[in-house]
Amino acid sequence: MTTDALLPETRVLAIASHVVHGYVGNKMASCVLQAMGCDVSAINTVHYSNHTAYKQVKGTKTTSSELEQLYEGLRQSHLTNFDVLLTGYVPSAEGVRAVGKIGRDIKFNAGTKPGSFFWVLDPVMGDNGKLYIPEDEVPEYKSLLREADLILPNQFEAETLSETPIHDLDSLATAIQVLHTTYRVPHVIITSLRLTADNQIPSSRPVTQPHTPATESADPLSSSTLLLNKPTADVPENKEAVENLTIIGSTATSDFKPRLFRIDTPALPLFFSGTGDMFAALTVPRLIEAVAQAPSEQNLSSTPSWRSPDDVGAADLPLARAAQKVLASMQSILAKTAETCRVKMDEYDARVARGGGEQLENNRHLALMNASEVVVPRHVSDLLNPPDVERFRPKAVRAQTSAIHRESDE
Amino acid sequence: MTTDALLPETRVLAIASHVVHGYVGNKMASCVLQAMGCDVSAINTVHYSNHTAYKQVKGTKTTSSELEQLYEGLRQSHLTNFDVLLTGYVPSAEGVRAVGKIGRDIKFNAGTKPGSFFWVLDPVMGDNGKLYIPEDEVPEYKSLLREADLILPNQFEAETLSETPIHDLDSLATAIQVLHTTYRVPHVIITSLRLTADNQIPSSRPVTQPHTPATESADPLSSSTLLLNKPTADVPENKEAVENLTIIGSTATSDFKPRLFRIDTPALPLFFSGTGDMFAALTVPRLIEAVAQAPSEQNLSSTPSWRSPDDVGAADLPLARAAQKVLASMQSILAKTAETCRVKMDEYDARVARGGGEQLENNRHLALMNASEVVVPRHVSDLLNPPDVERFRPKAVRAQTSAIHRESDE
Numbered sequence: 001m002t003t004d005a006l007l008p009e010t011r012v013l014a015i016a017s018h019v020v021h022g023y024v025g026n027k028m029a030s031c032v033l034q035a036m037g038c039d040v041s042a043i044n045t046v047h048y049s050n051h052t053a054y055k056q057v058k059g060t061k062t063t064s065s066e067l068e069q070l071y072e073g074l075r076q077s078h079l080t081n082f083d084v085l086l087t088g089y090v091p092s093a094e095g096v097r098a099v100g101k102i103g104r105d106i107k108f109n110a111g112t113k114p115g116s117f118f119w120v121l122d123p124v125m126g127d128n129g130k131l132y133i134p135e136d137e138v139p140e141y142k143s144l145l146r147e148a149d150l151i152l153p154n155q156f157e158a159e160t161l162s163e164t165p166i167h168d169l170d171s172l173a174t175a176i177q178v179l180h181t182t183y184r185v186p187h188v189i190i191t192s193l194r195l196t197a198d199n200q201i202p203s204s205r206p207v208t209q210p211h212t213p214a215t216e217s218a219d220p221l222s223s224s225t226l227l228l229n230k231p232t233a234d235v236p237e238n239k240e241a242v243e244n245l246t247i248i249g250s251t252a253t254s255d256f257k258p259r260l261f262r263i264d265t266p267a268l269p270l271f272f273s274g275t276g277d278m279f280a281a282l283t284v285p286r287l288i289e290a291v292a293q294a295p296s297e298q299n300l301s302s303t304p305s306w307r308s309p310d311d312v313g314a315a316d317l318p319l320a321r322a323a324q325k326v327l328a329s330m331q332s333i334l335a336k337t338a339e340t341c342r343v344k345m346d347e348y349d350a351r352v353a354r355g356g357g358e359q360l361e362n363n364r365h366l367a368l369m370n371a372s373e374v375v376v377p378r379h380v381s382d383l384l385n386p387p388d389v390e391r392f393r394p395k396a397v398r399a400q401t402s403a404i405h406r407e408s409d410e
Numbered sequence: 411m412t413t414d415a416l417l418p419e420t421r422v423l424a425i426a427s428h429v430v431h432g433y434v435g436n437k438m439a440s441c442v443l444q445a446m447g448c449d450v451s452a453i454n455t456v457h458y459s460n461h462t463a464y465k466q467v468k469g470t471k472t473t474s475s476e477l478e479q480l481y482e483g484l485r486q487s488h489l490t491n492f493d494v495l496l497t498g499y500v501p502s503a504e505g506v507r508a509v510g511k512i513g514r515d516i517k518f519n520a521g522t523k524p525g526s527f528f529w530v531l532d533p534v535m536g537d538n539g540k541l542y543i544p545e546d547e548v549p550e551y552k553s554l555l556r557e558a559d560l561i562l563p564n565q566f567e568a569e570t571l572s573e574t575p576i577h578d579l580d581s582l583a584t585a586i587q588v589l590h591t592t593y594r595v596p597h598v599i600i601t602s603l604r605l606t607a608d609n610q611i612p613s614s615r616p617v618t619q620p621h622t623p624a625t626e627s628a629d630p631l632s633s634s635t636l637l638l639n640k641p642t643a644d645v646p647e648n649k650e651a652v653e654n655l656t657i658i659g660s661t662a663t664s665d666f667k668p669r670l671f672r673i674d675t676p677a678l679p680l681f682f683s684g685t686g687d688m689f690a691a692l693t694v695p696r697l698i699e700a701v702a703q704a705p706s707e708q709n710l711s712s713t714p715s716w717r718s719p720d721d722v723g724a725a726d727l728p729l730a731r732a733a734q735k736v737l738a739s740m741q742s743i744l745a746k747t748a749e750t751c752r753v754k755m756d757e758y759d760a761r762v763a764r765g766g767g768e769q770l771e772n773n774r775h776l777a778l779m780n781a782s783e784v785v786v787p788r789h790v791s792d793l794l795n796p797p798d799v800e801r802f803r804p805k806a807v808r809a810q811t812s813a814i815h816r817e818s819d820e
Contacts (some may be wrong), residue, residue: 059480
């Protein structure tokens with residue numbers, strides 16, 4: 001029952017950050033993947049006490065040679081036959097090179113069996129117009145993209161990798177086209193886009209927002225921009241707090257044309273760390289599931305990169321169906337977390353008021369960070385059984401040179 | 411449903427080893443605790459590619475100052491209000507001292523609320539008459555015991571800590587009495603005892619067994635002796651392979667007299683790594699559950715160390731009830747793992763035979779180690795719903811100076 005039957009045995013190598021407390025990076029990914037029944041091997045790129053949005057952290061980074069040594073340990077004991085590689089935050093250019101070596105080695109060994117290995121690459125580089133990795137890491141990421149089967153950049157990362165400014169759906173389509181053609185990446189999802197009613201996309205350059213510490217949206221441990229919003233625990237509810245966030249994804253056709261779909265999600269009135277990591281991790285089992293459910297004549301799971309035949313429409317792509325379930329699970333879990341957070345912060349404020357003590361802004365920030373941790377083990381049923389799935393139905397997007405139309409398709 | 415409702419919110423700090431691949435130490439503990447709904451913070455004492463029973467491993471140890479820094483990171487952000495501390499393998503005397511500081515700090519802060527903090531200490535020191543930690547670590551462990559609420563030594567560790575040789579139930583009772591009185595440890599469980607029909611206990615000194623590599627039973631990363639047996643994948647089935655393994659536990663009375671209970675489990679024909687870690691981790695939520703189910707007039711969860719009133723019999727102790735469910739879950743999961751392992755090794759042998767290649771003993775050993783990993787995420791339902799619980803009913807043990815009687819009690 002439950003997790004035991006959801007998936008065939010699936011071996012995932014996850015390379016990302018470890019935090020002692022809280023849920024970002026590999027801590028988030030391992031927890032999500034294990035809850036979904038996957039056998040996760042975890043190489044941790046940093047060992048930190050907590051994520052950096054707390055604005056204070058202790059711990060160490062893993063050197064690139066330590067990363068390579070850990071993989072060499074697996075290799076010498078014949079433990080590298082992974083089905084999936086999931087890579088996230090890596091703190092240096094040398095580290096990205098080491099991750100590249102690891103990925104290529106697994107891929108090379110799986111080479112004789114098409115579809116037997118799939119690389120999900122989350123190019124954790126920056127957000128809101130700011131890099132939070134060293135400059136020399138960007139070209140390393142660019143040279144990795146060719147190896148990846150699915151990449152999950154946010155808007156800023158997509159702009160950086162494609163060298164295409166995104167300001168509307170049309171330019172977004174162009175950026176995805178570049179990622180498909182230049183880097184031969186078969187699957188792309190761009191997370192946490194803010195589309196206006198007329199399908200304009202505000203710049204990914206930083207916007208000054210009161211009470212939102214800069215580091216919150218520049219978390220160098222995790223991919224954390226999905227469903228990002230300003231904390232209304234601190235800011236009165238306003239119109240912006242109910243806007244939508246959109247993901248746009250695509251699986252390239254055989255001639256690397258995009259097949260674009262979009263899913264709109266209601267934004268939540270709270271900043272969460274680690275949601276990008278959660279999205280990436282949960283996409284792994286849901287994509288495997290969707291690929292297994294594709295019509296049997298497609299032999300999709302034995303097709304390189306699990307790329308659907310050209311006649312499959314955007315909204316019917318396994319990637320779109322996977323993202324639908326992923327977002328349904330996440331919306332439910334994050335809404336519950338937002339509510340728990342509100343209760344905890346009310347208690348915190350009442351406690352401070354009772355104590356008659358002065359409220360220290362830093363203490364309140366720490367309490368808010370802790371209260372907004374997405375405690376995945378408390379929400380496993382929402383992972384396994386995504387509620388309200390229909391609400392997250394993907395819609396095909398038709399991109400043209402000068403205009404974008406949204407198709408409603410069944 | 412499932413994990414979401416099992417326990418109240420429970421924050422656990424787990425300090426033990428991390429392995430990239432496989433399930434021992436913190437990898438096992440985190441996975442088990444998260445499956446049971448706990449919020450686990452994990453400080454990793456080593457970062458290894460795999461457990462050491464593979465006989466080859468790459469990676470690094472965490473220094474004691476790194477351990478302290480990680481905790482300091484939690485402390486400065488007010489993240490140390492843990493309900494439970496679970497400590498396992500620590501590779502040095504300085505590391506054990508660091509763990510002691512950490513545990514005392516949490517305990518001090520919880521001091522005003524009796525029962526609000528509980529320390530489960532697995533004194534991972536050695537097995538079968540051999541230490542696998544540095545000699546100078548033993549006195550450090552002895553000085554830690556006073557702080558612990560529950561300790562989980564194997565026979566050799568119990569002998570070492572109590573300085574009492576164990577050869578029958580009577581001497582075992584004496585050893586537990588010493589642990590209760592000398593170190594004021596309220597709860598003790600001694601794992602993986604081999605009792606003969608007349609209640610004799612063979613020496614914990616090493617016994618030469620063909621085909622059982624010495625390192626298998628000297629795994630310095632994990633507590634792994636429970637349900638240990640020789641691998642019959644390599645050894646023909648024999649009488650020994652169906653013997654029982656016994657755990658004996660006790661919760662001290664108010665004057666530190668033992669209340670002894672025993673649970674016998676059928677031994678499985680395979681060596682597993684990490685089962686001691688699994689036992690320790692699973693005991694945490696099951697003990698919390700059993701304490702919550704104690705008669706309300708006991709106020710057990712607000713009693714220091716959750717120690718039951720003196721009129722509670724051994725077999726009715728929450729510790730005994732917890733161990734019963736833990737062993738029921740483990741027996742089912744390990745039996746399934748043993749069966750999966752048998753199938754995988756048959757396939758391995760057939761593959762080698764087909765290839766006409768020579769079977770390399772080391773390769774076979776590596777394959778066996780991998781096939782015998784307890785892949786916890788595939789067995790969550792057995793964790794949540796322990797099957798066949800009645801079979802593991804605890805029995806009170808009455809210890810006298812010269813004779814031990816087993817009581818059958820309801």
